[in-house]
Amino acid sequence: MEQQGYPIYDIAGFAASRPDIVVKPFAPYRMEHHKLQVPHRHRFYHLVYFTKGSGHHTIDFDRFPVKPHQLYAMVPGQVHHWEFEGDVDGYVLNFSASFFQSFLLRPDYIDDFPFFQGLAQQSVMDIPQSMRTHVTDLFQEMIPLAVSNNILSLDKLRVLILRLFLDLAGMRAETRPGRLSYNATLLRNFQKMVDKHFSELRLPRDYAAMLHITPNHLNAICSDLLGQSAGEVIRNRIALEAKRLLINPALSVTTVAYMLNFEDNSYFTKFFKKNAGMTPEAFRKSFAITNKPSG
Structure with a gap:
C-alpha cells in the first residue's frame, strides 16, 4: 500500500x-x-x-x-x-x-x-x-x-x-534482558521510551523522571554503556526519523519539521545539519541520486 x-x-x-x-x-x-x-x-x-x-x-x-x-x-x-x-x-x-x-x-x-x-x-x-x-x-x-x-x-x-x-x-552471546545488569535494564527502558516519545520529549530530565532516576545517573549510564550522552541518544533518534520522512518526496521539509514538532523550519534545518552534516534539502537530493532503484 x-x-x-x-x-x-x-x-x-x-x-x-x-x-x-x-x-x-x-x-x-x-x-x-x-x-x-x-x-x-x-x-x-x-x-x-x-x-x-x-x-x-x-x-x-x-x-x-x-x-x-x-x-x-x-x-x-x-x-x-x-x-x-x-x-x-x-x-x-x-x-x-x-x-x-x-x-x-x-x-x-x-x-x-x-x-x-x-x-x-x-x-x-x-x-x-x-x-x-x-x-x-x-x-x-x-x-x-x-x-x-x-x-x-x-x-x-x-x-x-x-x-x-x-x-x-x-x-551473539547475548542474554535476555531479565539477566542484564540494573543499569543495562535502565538503558533499554530509556531507549524504548525515546523511541515512543522522541517527538514530544526532548530533554534527558523528562526520561530520567519516568525512570525514577536523576538526569546525571541517566547520562552516566549512557556514557558508560553507549559512549554518548542521553541527549545524544534523543537527538540521534529525532535525526533518524527526520531522514526516514525526508526520503518521502510527497512531504515538504516544512511538513517534516511540523511532524517532528519543531517550532519553525529554520530551527529544524539547523538541528538536522548539526546532526546529519548537511541540510535537509541536501540530504534528500543526495539520497535520491545515490539510491535510484536498479532494474
Whole structure:
C-alpha cells in the first residue's frame, strides 16, 4: 500500500493464506514483489536469510553487502531497500506484531531480542557454518506450517520461530534482558521510551523522571554503556526519523519539521545539519541520486 507517494507495506499485501505470517523461499517472494528495490517501510517484522546472492541492502541509511549465509532482521517502521546483483535466494519471514501476542505472557518479548531493537548495525548477522544447516532446516519446517489454519500447526510455527530467535541471540552471546545488569535494564527502558516519545520529549530530565532516576545517573549510564550522552541518544533518534520522512518526496521539509514538532523550519534545518552534516534539502537530493532503484 502507498501513502502520500511513499511505499508503506502491510503484511496483508504479502500474505497468501493468513494475514499475520509469511514464511517462504526468497526467490519467488522477490519475483512476486517487484518494488522491493524502492525505499519503503513495513508495518510488520521482517527477516531474510540469504543462502545465495550478492548486492547491497540499505537499512535506515546504513548500507550492508548482501552475501550468502547472512541474516537481516527488521522492525516495523524502519526504511530499507535492496540492490541485488544476479540471482538471489534464501528465506523470508514476515509476521505482524499480533502474531505472538496471544501466545506470550509479555507482549514486548520479541522486541527485547538484540536484532529487533531497530538498530541497523545489530540487525545484520553472519551465520557461522556450524549453524547454517540448522537455520535452513528451521525455515524448511516453518514453510508448510505458515499456510495452515490448524491452531496446533500455528503454535508449532510460533515455537520454531522463537527457537530461531533464541538461537540467534545465543550465537551473539547475548542474554535476555531479565539477566542484564540494573543499569543495562535502565538503558533499554530509556531507549524504548525515546523511541515512543522522541517527538514530544526532548530533554534527558523528562526520561530520567519516568525512570525514577536523576538526569546525571541517566547520562552516566549512557556514557558508560553507549559512549554518548542521553541527549545524544534523543537527538540521534529525532535525526533518524527526520531522514526516514525526508526520503518521502510527497512531504515538504516544512511538513517534516511540523511532524517532528519543531517550532519553525529554520530551527529544524539547523538541528538536522548539526546532526546529519548537511541540510535537509541536501540530504534528500543526495539520497535520491545515490539510491535510484536498479532494474
